[in-house]
Amino acid sequence: MSGFRLPRPNLRRISLFVALLCLGLATRAAAVTVSPSALFIDSRSQTGTLILFNGGTRPEEVEVTFAFGYPISDANGTVNVELRDTAPAGEPSIVPWMRAFPRRMVLQPGQRQVLRVLVQPPATLPEGEYWGRVLVRSRGGQPPIEQTSGDVRVQLNVETVIATAVMFRKGTMTTGLGVTAASAEMKDDQVEVTFDVARQGVAAYLGRVRAQLVGPDGRVAGEVEDALAVYRTLRRRFVFALPAGALRTGYTVRYTFDTERPDLPATGPVKAPPVTGTLPVR
Amino acid sequence: MGHRYSVALVLASLLAVLSGGRALAQAPSAAPVEAIPSQGLAFGSLLPGVPERVQVGDGARRAEIVLRGQGWIELSFMLPQAMLSPSGARIPLRFQANDGAMLRNSSSGMVTLNPLETNRIHLNPGQGMVRILLGGTAFPAQDQAAGRYTATIVVVATTPGT
Numbered sequence: 198m199s200g201f202r203l204p205r206p207n208l209r210r211i212s213l214f215v216a217l218l219c220l221g222l223a224t225r226a227a228a229v230t231v232s233p234s235a236l237f238i239d240s241r242s243q244t245g246t247l248i249l250f251n252g253g254t255r256p257e258e259v260e261v262t263f264a265f266g267y268p269i270s271d272a273n274g275t276v277n278v279e280l281r282d283t284a285p286a287g288e289p290s291i292v293p294w295m296r297a298f299p300r301r302m303v304l305q306p307g308q309r310q311v312l313r314v315l316v317q318p319p320a321t322l323p324e325g326e327y328w329g330r331v332l333v334r335s336r337g338g339q340p341p342i343e344q345t346s347g348d349v350r351v352q353l354n355v356e357t358v359i360a361t362a363v364m365f366r367k368g369t370m371t372t373g374l375g376v377t378a379a380s381a382e383m384k385d386d387q388v389e390v391t392f393d394v395a396r397q398g399v400a401a402y403l404g405r406v407r408a409q410l411v412g413p414d415g416r417v418a419g420e421v422e423d424a425l426a427v428y429r430t431l432r433r434r435f436v437f438a439l440p441a442g443a444l445r446t447g448y449t450v451r452y453t454f455d456t457e458r459p460d461l462p463a464t465g466p467v468k469a470p471p472v473t474g475t476l477p478v479r
Numbered sequence: 480m481g482h483r484y485s486v487a488l489v490l491a492s493l494l495a496v497l498s499g500g501r502a503l504a505q506a507p508s509a510a511p512v513e514a515i516p517s518q519g520l521a522f523g524s525l526l527p528g529v530p531e532r533v534q535v536g537d538g539a540r541r542a543e544i545v546l547r548g549q550g551w552i553e554l555s556f557m558l559p560q561a562m563l564s565p566s567g568a569r570i571p572l573r574f575q576a577n578d579g580a581m582l583r584n585s586s587s588g589m590v591t592l593n594p595l596e597t598n599r600i601h602l603n604p605g606q607g608m609v610r611i612l613l614g615g616t617a618f619p620a621q622d623q624a625a626g627r628y629t630a631t632i633v634v635v636a637t638t639p640g641t
Binding site: 235268356404 | 550551553555557596597599631632633634635636637638639640641
């Protein structure tokens with residue numbers, strides 16, 4: 198790192214050089230993991246636990262905060278979770294009543310920490326499912342990143358946030374899924390499949406979608422499978438690529454939406470009957 | 480020749496490891512997904528008033544994050560608009576849709592990855608690690624004020640389908 202004289206003496210001399218901040222260049226960097234990947238809390242226990250683990254080689258400074266957000270999609274079927282400090286009016290947010298113990302900690306390498314999440318809404322809270330996110334923010338573990346040269350100093354902070362969904366449930370939970378629109382279109386050498394779905398019942402639909410492209414000969418020409426979280430409505434789009442020389446007509450798409458989610462706690466997703474259907478490719 | 484600032488700006492790259500058990504349709508005991516920074520974003524020498532862009536294809540100066548594990552992960556970036564000093568002075572930064580890319584292995588080509596959107600990435604241990612690449616642009620002012628400039632890049636990881 199070095200500065201050098203500027204060519205004109207009346208000019209401000211600023212030289213700053215921030216060395217490659219070298220996170221993890223030679224050794225494994227910070228490595229906090231959080232499990233499980235979603236938290237389901239009922240109104241009787243009002244509490245849930247997350248396990249934080251520092252698998253890295255340096256201490257990790259961790260802070261726990263909360264936010265509201267759930268997956269939404271745009272016209273192209275791109276899904277995004279927009280995190281907000283406060284929920285828009287009318288949304289079933291549990292954020293105002295969430296607390297975490299501890300809120301701040303330093304995890305040493307190899308250390309495991311139980312994080313208790315407490316949800317204490319007023320007793321008058323109507324029955325239903327309420328949503329929030331636990332944000333586990335890591336900012337430690339890195340070497341010093343502030344460098345000084347001349348009269349300018351630069352510091353670049355890097356943080357990692359693991360956003361874990363929280364569902365708080367009061368009363369009987371039901372869920373389901375309705376396919377409000379679906380299409381399959383042949384475009385050049387690929388088939389584009391679009392699903393518009395809407396949640397039914399009172400709980401978020403946590404499931405998966407599986408689709409198969411079936412060729413004119415009845416054989417499966419392609420398959421996709423993806424996790425799905427429908428809090429209100431969602432658009433998903435999938436693309437099947439066709440091999441060169443393949444027929445361009447006579448295809449259909451078979452699809453199934455179900456609530457099988459082995460990656461989530463068994464008591465988490467509310468079960469619902471599968472939704473199946475077939476689409477002609479136009 | 481105007482002012483010349485020597486600036487090698489390295490956007491610290493992205494620490495950390497994001498989460499465990501992030502996998503679709505697999506046992507909860509599946510290998511955790513990790514994101515480990517391996518290289519920062521280095522703007523190098525900046526000329527006053529002259530934007531400096533690090534192309535995502537610039538292997539020496541782009542930021543790189545290594546992803547390892549099994550299953551799906553959704554990554555989004557909260558990218559700073561500028562580095563700020565306490566007095567409010569700025570060194571603006573800009574990240575564009577084509578400033579990101581993904582590299583499955585050294586023999587495969589880069590696949591464009593928009594750092595302005597959420598990116599869903601599938602990890603398969605059999606295919607090796609995945610490298611996430613990030614470029615960007617810095618805009619030093621003609622009369623950049625002295626001071627302490629800070630900025631934060633936040634990498635947000637979520638489990639798909641939650």
